[in-house]
Amino acid sequence: MPDYIHIEVEQEQSSKKAGMPCGDVVQSRRTNWGTTVVCADGIGSGIRAHIAAEMCAARIFTAISEGRSFRKVFSSVAATMQQCRDPQKPFAAFSLARIRPDGNATILTYDAPLPILVSRTEATALATRPFPLPGGLAAESNIQLECGEGILLMSDGITQAGIGYAGNSEWTTEGVVRFVNECLASQTGYSAIPAKIHREAKMRWSGHFNHGKASEILRNAAHHFSPYVPDRVHQVQVPYSHKVAGDDCTVVLAYCRNGQTVNILTGPPRDRNTDTAVVKKFMDAHGLKIVCGGTTSKLVSKYLDVPLEMIQNSGSDIVPPRYDIKGISLVTEGAVTLNQVYNIIDEDLDKLDEDSCVTELRLLLNVADRVNFIVGLADNRANDDISFRQRGVLSRNVLIPLLVEKLSKEGKLVNVEYV
Numbered sequence: 563m564p565d566y567i568h569i570e571v572e573q574e575q576s577s578k579k580a581g582m583p584c585g586d587v588v589q590s591r592r593t594n595w596g597t598t599v600v601c602a603d604g605i606g607s608g609i610r611a612h613i614a615a616e617m618c619a620a621r622i623f624t625a626i627s628e629g630r631s632f633r634k635v636f637s638s639v640a641a642t643m644q645q646c647r648d649p650q651k652p653f654a655a656f657s658l659a660r661i662r663p664d665g666n667a668t669i670l671t672y673d674a675p676l677p678i679l680v681s682r683t684e685a686t687a688l689a690t691r692p693f694p695l696p697g698g699l700a701a702e703s704n705i706q707l708e709c710g711e712g713i714l715l716m717s718d719g720i721t722q723a724g725i726g727y728a729g730n731s732e733w734t735t736e737g738v739v740r741f742v743n744e745c746l747a748s749q750t751g752y753s754a755i756p757a758k759i760h761r762e763a764k765m766r767w768s769g770h771f772n773h774g775k776a777s778e779i780l781r782n783a784a785h786h787f788s789p790y791v792p793d794r795v796h797q798v799q800v801p802y803s804h805k806v807a808g809d810d811c812t813v814v815l816a817y818c819r820n821g822q823t824v825n826i827l828t829g830p831p832r833d834r835n836t837d838t839a840v841v842k843k844f845m846d847a848h849g850l851k852i853v854c855g856g857t858t859s860k861l862v863s864k865y866l867d868v869p870l871e872m873i874q875n876s877g878s879d880i881v882p883p884r885y886d887i888k889g890i891s892l893v894t895e896g897a898v899t900l901n902q903v904y905n906i907i908d909e910d911l912d913k914l915d916e917d918s919c920v921t922e923l924r925l926l927l928n929v930a931d932r933v934n935f936i937v938g939l940a941d942n943r944a945n946d947d948i949s950f951r952q953r954g955v956l957s958r959n960v961l962i963p964l965l966v967e968k969l970s971k972e973g974k975l976v977n978v979e980y981v
Contacts, residue, residue, distance in 0.1 A: 564617050564709060564821065565780070565821075565823065565848040565849070566663070566815075566818055566821035566822075566823050566848070566849075566918065566931065566932055567574060567663055567665055567709060567733070567820070567821060568818070568820070568821030568822075568931040568932070568975075569592070569596075569661050569789060569816050569818060569819050570712075570752070570816070570817055570818075570819055570821045571597070571599060571814065571816050571818070572592045572752065572753050572754070572755070572756050572814070572815045572817075573756055573814040573815070574756040574757045574759070574760035574811075574812070574813050574814075575588065575607075575760070575810075575811065575812045575813075576811050576812075577607065577608040577808055577810055578719075578766065578810050579607070579608070582607065582608045582609070583611075583612040584610060584612060584810050585603065585604040585605075585606060585607045585610075585611025585612050585614075585615060585617050585810040586603050586604070586611075586615055586719070586810045586811075586812035587600075587601075587602045587612065587615035587618070588600065588601050588602075588612075588618050588812060589619045589623065589811070589815050590816070591623060591626075592875050592970075592974075592975045593975070594659035594663070595659055595660050595662065595663070596660050596662040596663060597660070597816065598623075598626065598654060598658070598659070598660045599658075599659045599660075599661075599704055599713075599715065599814060599816050600618070600619045600622050600657070600658055600672070600812050601657045601661075601665075601715040601716070602614075602615035602618040602654045602655070602656040602848050603614075603615060603654055603655045603656065603674060603717040603718060603719075603810070603812070604616075604618070604652070604653070605649060605652075605653040605654065606649065607809070608749055609821070610652075611654075611810065613652060614646075614652035614654045615654045615656075615947060616665070617652050617654070617806060618639060618643070618652075618654035618656050621639050622635055622639055622641065622658060623791075623936075625639070625779075626802040629746055630919075631711075632658075632660055632668065632670075633670070635658075635704075635809075636658050636670045636672070636693070636700075637693075637694075637695065638671075639656070640672040640695050640792060640943075641695070643655075643656075643673075644695070644696075645671060645800075647813055654673055655672055655673035655674040655717075655718070656671075656673075657669065657671045657672075657715040657716075658670045658671075658672075658678065658764065659671070659675045659713055659715060659816060659915055660947075661707060661816060662816065665706055665707040665708060665709075665711075665818055665875045666704075666705050666706055666707070666709050667703075667704065667705050667713060667794065668702065668703070669703040669704075669705075669713060669715075670693060670700065670701070670702050670703075671689065671690070671700065671701050671702075671703075672695070672699070673698045673699045673700075674715075674716075675715075675717070675718055675720065675735055676688065676701065676703075676717070676720045677690075677703055677713050677714060677715055678714040678716075678735065678737055678738065678759075678833065678925070679705060679711065679712075679713065679737055680711065680712045680713070680714050680742060680743065680752070680755065680817065681710070681711045681715075682710045682711070682746075683737070683746060684715070684743055684746060685739050685746065687735055687736065688703040688705060690702060690703045690712075691703075691791060692714050697946070701879035702725065706776065707737075707818050708818065709818050709819055709820055709870075710817075710818065710819070711817065711818055712744070712752060712815050712816055712817025713815070713816050713817050714738075714756075714759075714813065714814070714817060715813070715814045715815075715816075715818075716738065716759075716812065716813045716814075717736075717809075717810060717811065717812040717813075717826070718809070719763065719808070719809035719811035719812065720733065720738060720760070720763045720811055720812070721733055721734055721735050721737075721768050721769075722766075722767035722809065723762075723763035723809075723811070724766035724767060724769075724771045726867070727769060727834065728753070728939045729792070729800065733762075733763065733766055735788030735924075738746060738759060739756075741756060741762055741919070742970075743760070745758055749803075751851050752815060752817050753951055754813055756813045756814065756815050757839070757907075759813045760811055760813050763811050763813075764808075764811060767808035767811075775858055792915055794895060797798055799916060807883050807930070808966070812942055816821065819954070821931035821938070822849070822850075822863055822929055822930050822932070823847075823848055823849025823850070823853065823930065823931070823932045823933075823934065824849055824850045824852060824926055824927060824930035824932070824933050824934070825844060825847045825849050825851050825934045825936070825937050826852045826853075826854060826898065826934070826936070827830065827840075827844045827852070827854070827855075827856050827858055827862065827935065827936045828843070828853070828854040828896055828935070828936070828937055828938065828940075828962075829855055829857075829858055829937055829938030829939065829940060829942065829958055830855075830858055830861055830938040830940040830941050830980065831938045831939070831940060832954075833933055833981040834940075836981065837861050837865075838865060840936065840938070840981050841861055841862055841865040841941065841945075842865070843863075843936070844936055845865070845889075846864075846868070847934060849932070849934070850891045850892075850926060851889075851891050852890070852891055852892045852893075852895070852923065852926065853887065853888050853892070854889055854891045854894050854895070854896045854900055854923075854949070855881075855895070855938075856895060856896065856899075856940075857940075858896065858938065859885050859887065859893050860890050862887055863887050866887065866889055868887060868888045868889065868890070869884070869887075870886075870893075870935045871885060871886045871887075872884075872885050872886075873885065873886045879917075881915075881918055881920075882894060882895040882898045882899045882902070882919060882920065883895045883919075884919040884922075891967070892919065892922055892923060892926065892953065894919040894920075895955075895959075897942075897955050897957070897958065897961075898955060899920055899923065900958070900961055900962075901921060901954075901955050901956055901961060901963070902920045902967070903920055903923050903924050903927070904956075904961060904964055904965050904968065906920070906924060907924065907968050907969075908926075908968075911924070911925065911928065918944050921969065923970060927969065930974060931974060932974065932975040932976075933969055933974055933975070933976045933977070934976075934977045934978075934979075935962060935966070935976070935977065935978045935979065936956055936979050936981060937959075937962055937978060937979070937980050937981070938958075938980075938981055939959075939980055939981065942957075942958075944958065962978060963978075966978060
């Protein structure tokens with residue numbers, strides 16, 4: 563089993579009408595206890611539906627942040643939705659999935675399409691059992707996921723795509739399963755599957771139907787409406803006397819893969835008696851190891867009993883010094899380096915100077931799925947130097963939270979331990 567299973571969340575979405583807000587909302591949160599994904603479908607379409615879906619997702623994550631159990635959160639929000647089954651109230655159907663770090667997954671659905679398991683070789687509709695909810699259509703699924711497996715959630719704009727063109731013309735969950743199996747058979751990557759499903763659903767809403775048996779059925783139905791139907795084996799456009807309006811369409815795939823961890827030690831501990839214990843913890847951690855800071859580098863060098871060597875020092879404030887310690891992936895100066903990484907974190911990687919420890923640190927953070935900071939709180943006289951203030955160099959206690967915010971927005975799991 564890998565040290566860290568990362569849950570990649572890929573989604574594709576469109577609104578019923580171009581230029582209008584989508585009535586579906588997808589939100590996800592990562593913590594050390596797992597990844598939670600919500601796919602909410604507001605009643606109707608447009609701004610009112612979007613607000614209803616946003617409110618639904620907000621209720622869920624607020625309750626989770628308050629420490630309430632996963633099932634109690636679902637039950638409470640679903641019960642609230644039951645009281646809002648009125649076009650004038652903010653009603654939303656929703657799916658709620660939680661995947662733990664060991665791959666154990668629980669999926670709860672309320673009035674929403676059932677989830678689909680996507681493995682390396684095939685897709686199947688997940689087995690469900692009723693979730694106790696008076697008067698509601700709620701279901702629960704549980705499964706143990708491995709790396710290379712994921713859960714597909716959808717709004718009914720996907721499963722009902724094409725409804726109304728002929729008898730049994732809606733796509734259905736089973737139809738989506740067959741389509742995903744075709745994608746897997748053609749070796750479509752996981753990241754591309756949501757976009758392909760979404761594209762197929764939009765085609766169906768516009769009256770175009772693909773793939774074998776469905777095409778044959780709808781071709782026959784089309785002859786009922788029109789004496790002439792183009793004989794196209796792979797695609798059929800069915801005439802329809804009253805135009806189908808379509809729907810908001812959302813599909814989200816949360817799948818497991820081996821995660822990459824980067825550990826960063828910066829700053830010596832406040833209590834010098836804990837130096838050895840802190841460095842040992844850092845060295846025992848799984849993943850790449852980065853040391854930022856001159857004094858910190860000396861602590862690591864001493865612990866490992868290997869020399870600390872300077873391999874780059876331009877003498878410039880723009881290019882911070884770089885060091886080398888055998889067994890450590892990257893060793894740099896501290897405050898200036900971290901400040902520069904923060905300053906360029908949103909820049910195009912192609913613009914960055916290749917021969918720079920700042921660039922290398924940014925690239926390592928870019929490929930990381932989980933970033934663990936160990937931040938020492940010892941007083942640093944250099945940070946009090948007025949020249950640091952003049953150059954806008956932020957202290958660690960100010961800078962680290964800003965870096966955490968940026969990295970979290972990139973979808974990374976970020977942990978910080980102050981010592």
